[in-house]
Amino acid sequence: MIDTHAHLHFPQFDKDREEVIKECEQKLAAVVTVGCNIDDSINAVNLARKHHFIYASAGIHPHDASNYSLDIKDKLREILSDDKVVAVGEAGLDFYRNLSPKEKQEEIFRLQIELSREIGKPIIIHTREASHEMSEFIKKEMEGVKGIIHCFNGDTELLETALKNGFFISYAGPVTYPKNEALRETLKKVPSSRLLVETDSPYLSPQKKRGKRNQPTYVAYTVKTIADYLDLNFTDVDRITTVNAKRIFGLPMTKEESEPKLVYKVRNNLYINLTTKCPCNCVFCFRGKENYVLGYNLKLDREPIAEEYMYRIKNPGIYDEIVFCGYGEPFERFDTLIKVAKWAKKMGAKKIRVNTNGLVYLITGRENVLDEFKAVVDTFNVSLNASNPEEYYKVVRPSFGNGSFESVIKFIIDAKEKGFNVIISAVNIEGFNKEAFKSLARKLDVDYRIREQKIV
Template identity: 40%
Template sequence: MIDTHCHLEMKPYDPDREDVIRRAREAGLEAIITIGSDFEGCKGAVELAEKYDFIYATVGIHPHDAKDFSEEIFDQIKRWAANRSQKSEVRSQKNKNSKVVAIGEIGLDYHYDHSPRDIQKDVFKKQLYYAKEVNLPVIIHSREAKKDTLKILEESGVTKGVMHCFSGDMEMAERVMSLGFYISIAGPVTFKNADRLREIAKAIPDDYLLVETDAPYLTPEPLRGKRNEPAFVVHTARFIAELRDISIEDIDRITTLNAKRLFGIGKMPEAEIAYKIRDSLYLNITNRCTSKCTFCVKFHTDFVKGHKLRLEHEPAEEELKNAIGDPTKYKEIVFCGYGEPLLRLDAVKSVASWVKEKGGKVRINTNGHGSLIHKKNILPELQGLVDSISISLDAQDEETYNRICRPAFKNAFNEVVNFIKEAKKYIPDVTATVVTSEGVDIDKCKEITDSLGVKLRVRKLDVVG
């Protein structure tokens, strides 16, 4: 896990800073980003990043301190930022300032107004434009300043950054995400009166989510009242995982990947052929597909729930078995991934048979084209090997289906409906799925599934896994 925002250089840590850093290591944190917010804080952050290999720094002037901003201070921020390496792999000890990974904490704060608002806006703009010039992400503080924050961000053209310790509404979240910004959730999401923030933390797409402590502030439950520290990020992460109905491991993987992508730190994950989400193990056996669905995640990212699914090769059956290990460790083994698994029918049958022999359960997620692909009814061949199957219906009629799913076959919609009907004869648990795309009539889709006697599961657009 990565704590993407804390202030380790601040005075509350003077008595035991090394112990705090040690506890973060012991808690399993892969990295910490300590955030500069005034001149001395930036200096301290950079010094900590020099000293510890897993600590990175940012430099910037907080809106509270905008009144103290000067060209001399700005020149030093530029020197710190200019002396970084673009890629973590080439950072070196000789380049002592190379671990500055962002400009921030910058922004607007109209709650306290410690600096005049016109000065806040001017300093915010200067730092934004500099970050854009040097291609660094920005870390944004915005409190009770939604309108001006959005206006300045949209006019700046900056497309890399994070809204730190998000406290805005869903409209603000959607607008900054449309600019390319991440949303970072801190300890207040665990507080009893944080209903709106919890709804936002639940709704943010995986690709835009980060976690932070903002330590020494905003200690999460159940430790509220104590001084916060990076090791406590796990409490916020666990709370968010419960909100999103996924595991703490899923949140760890998702937010760590996002932090690496935004700040350019650490090693990116390699492609996976077996990947765990919640308590199921998914098998990624092909990236080929007979549909080009407009909503398919693979057209804009290589990742699902932090797992890289863009395969370099199609795995052999023995590779798949080795990747599974003991299938009884999981609720089910799911043939899914970035393509249509039934394109590899023989591999599915062989591995499914092996899973069943070992005492595991098998599910297939399919677009329903299996019989079209192989020019025969393949469902009898899956009888006894597959416990459940999820089939993508995705529309209420052929016209809508062709527009959304762009199938390789003519008459694909009617064949999918027939595949769902036929599946009931051979597989114990059959579910049809629909994604909430434009033009899809969920009620009419339910009429179809009711007539076929199968369950309907509605998937929210852009929510994968």
């Protein structure tokens, strides 16, 4: 785990800082201790220099903005040039306490945006009672700047604006509070590739430690809450947020974290990533925008042979399900798919599922392919995303053009008739007709799933 936002150099840790740091070193991969003004940032950097796993940020908090003028830029740039400094900030707008005038906050925030763009380090954003103003900053003045919304508070406008502009979203202790259901609900809209966790220690202790001083290792409580809410394992969210932190801060990644994954585990399912090819260009798709999904790099730089997958799967029987689902469409590599699936079933796979766009007849030029999957594949999950042709072509945008929707429907009907379990799925984009989709599922006599749209 990585605590992406703490204040280990603050006086609240003066009495036992080394003890806290020792525990952090044992339990965490890294901690970013965040500066709030010039002197405070220097303290953060000095602490980071003493410990290999501690990094620092340097910036001016909106509360401190009135203490500085634009001539501080050179000094701040000098601090930011240190190798242990991985980000600018925390910087931003705080119209809740208004400890600095609004105009001054905006002036000093704008200065730090310029530095972030200039030096190529991300900016850690503090925003309170200023979500609309921050959204306008992001849209109008932060093009080309990498950013993190620190301690995200759940505001929908800010979330959508930040994600559409490539920012990362960091959740802290408040996501664990029982009354913050609306905040937890926003987790469903954040792509796994943009999710971060933090403590903001010594503040904002998680629910099980409320009333006590917060510290970086308590980030585990936030990870656990997120995992439970998203129906993931603790290790899944740990992996996701650790890899994301390394990506945004430019921290060293292991070979396991950086190399493209042929197979990858989520919960106790094993996913098989066969190809980057796909004949669809869905309006909500991450392809071409994000290579990382659930903490794994899925952008293959080649198309491995079947035996390479078998070697990595090893013992398929230990998993709840083997799922052919990756960066592209599994049926684009029909021969490899069927070879690996047959091998996995023979070696004891409990269940095998293929997540597909359903265009197999058009991809292969054949309509008898389902017979080859009998007694091998249990389930086809067809990403249909529409209840009628007009909607389908608008949302899915298949390269095969007219006739694609009808081909997918035929595949669904055929698979159902041949005894396969069939699920149709859709993403709940704006304007999506849930009831019509459910009605189509009933008509086809198949199960359905509707997922919330991730904002990218």
